[in-house]
Ligand SMILES: Nc1ncnc2c1ncn2[C@@H]1O[C@H](COP(=O)(O)OP(=O)(O)OP(=O)(O)O)[C@@H](O)[C@H]1O
């Protein structure tokens with residue numbers, strides 16, 4: 001055996017113990033038949049799905065269009081002229097939502113990781129920190145978001161403290177961080193608790209300190225595990241950034257409201273709603289993809 | 305037994321006493337052909353043991369038999385019925401096949417008794433009292449009557465694997481598939497599981513199993529099949545295949561195996 005550096009030669013068994021890949025054999029007539037049959041079945045069920053979906057859509061549309069109030073509804077909610085003239089103004093408002101979203105997501109992550117780490121500390125000396133973290137989660141998870149928004153948005157500035165910001169966007173962002181930080185902290189905590197104790201033991205037996213164990217062994221596994229539910233919370237946050245309009249920040253929803261006040265038409269709300277949906281679709285697909293990948297990884301290597 | 309590599313004897317008649325007949329079974333993952341035409345018969349009340357290197361496709365073949373994998377080509381007949389036909393109801397086929405996995409795969413939220421009773425009650429609609437009686441009976445046979453109320457996390461590896469065997473036997477399957485059921489066990493525990501398999505065989509069960517325990521293959525097998533390069537290279541009675549292999553590849557495998 002060569003123990004002194006350099007690449008040690010690896011002895012490979014002579015093609016006996018490890019069977020190697022061989023070229024894929026051609027398919028028999030029978031297998032081709034089976035594949036044709038399966039394809040046929042798949043096509044038929046796809047056709048049935050398309051037909052039943054279209055039938056349902058036709059019936060639903062017919063019911064709405066024939067409703068007695070359809071004409072009024074169309075004028076109030078589906079005015080294409082209002083839609084096209086308000087589009088760019090609302091899009092400008094959406095830009096504020098997007099910037100707010102980017103910042104709150106990052107801050108929520110930091111707050112949540114911190115709180116979750118505090119909540120999972122085991123040492124009895126750190127009990128006060130653990131209790132504070134628990135109180136934080138209990139309080140802000142239980143408080144309805146709209147009340148939290150009013151408390152932070154209108155209550156904080158009324159104290160007239162010089163260091164409290166007055167910008168409604170920033171105040172709304174603080175409220176969102178407080179609320180979502182509590183939710184996401186719980187997601188992280190479930191991930192941390194889900195890492196098997198044997199991993200902590202393995203890390204401890206290598207001489208890692210509790211903090212190093214948390215940072216280098218537990219958290220990386222926990223984050224990977226909680227990514228799907230985490231993304232789900234972020235999709236929810238994506239639409240909740242629209243709530244800053246309640247505090248007067250001119251975002252997409254507030255912009256729609258302004259046009260609504262001018263034109264007495266509700267189409268701008270629909271435009272803003274469609275924009276939020278359009279934002280949510282890619283995030284939703286990303287969450288699906290990440291979830292599927294995590295499942296595959298978890299299930300890989302399982303025996304039979 | 306036919307062992308011509310890649311011989312697609314799709315029309316070969318299946319004798320009535322044969323429970324399981326594989327003909328030209330092929331399984332391809334991406335561009336990696338794991339099985340390239342496996343021919344293999346398991347006769348009624350017989351035990352056929354698959355041996356072969358790690359990665360030679362033993363588990364894959366067993367997964368194809370209970371339809372957890374779809375074969376890429378070839379046919380598998382169970383009691384003369386082609387179960388690879390896409391028109392066949394896979395759930396109904398699996399109800400006639402008992403499978404024991406290497407990792408036990410017991411349901412952790414159910415007691416030992418409930419693990420064994422689940423399929424008879426839910427799948428085969430056996431009344432609760434009767435299912436319980438039969439399950440207790442089975443647990444007695446595998447020596448676990450006193451563990452009936454225990455949960456799987458309280459069992460030793462050998463006890464868990466015996467529970468898994470009882471669970472697979474509970475609905476009286478036509479064929480029992482065993483995939484390296486002893487490879488996660490301590491050497492002392494291997495014996496108790498193998499003794500159980502021997503007893504199950506003696507009572508007339510038809511068995512197809514993959515194992516790395518050559519001693520066990522020698523004792524319990526009617527036929528040993530050596531799998532390599534995606535085909536059955538050699539098959540025959542254990543005395544011949546294990547002691548006097550005719551194929552050079554089999555000889556090399558066994559030499560390496562014993563020298564380890
Ligand atoms: N789902 C899959 N996707 C891709 N490749 C797979 C899949 N399942 C198995 N394989 C490959 O098929 C080959 C045979 O695997 P299999 O588990 O059947 O071997 P085995 O003979 O049971 O080995 P062992 O003795 O280690 O259990 C391996 O090379 C494996 O990587």
Ligand SMILES: [Mg+2]
Pocket residue numbers: 362363364483484514
């Ligand atoms: Mg295997």
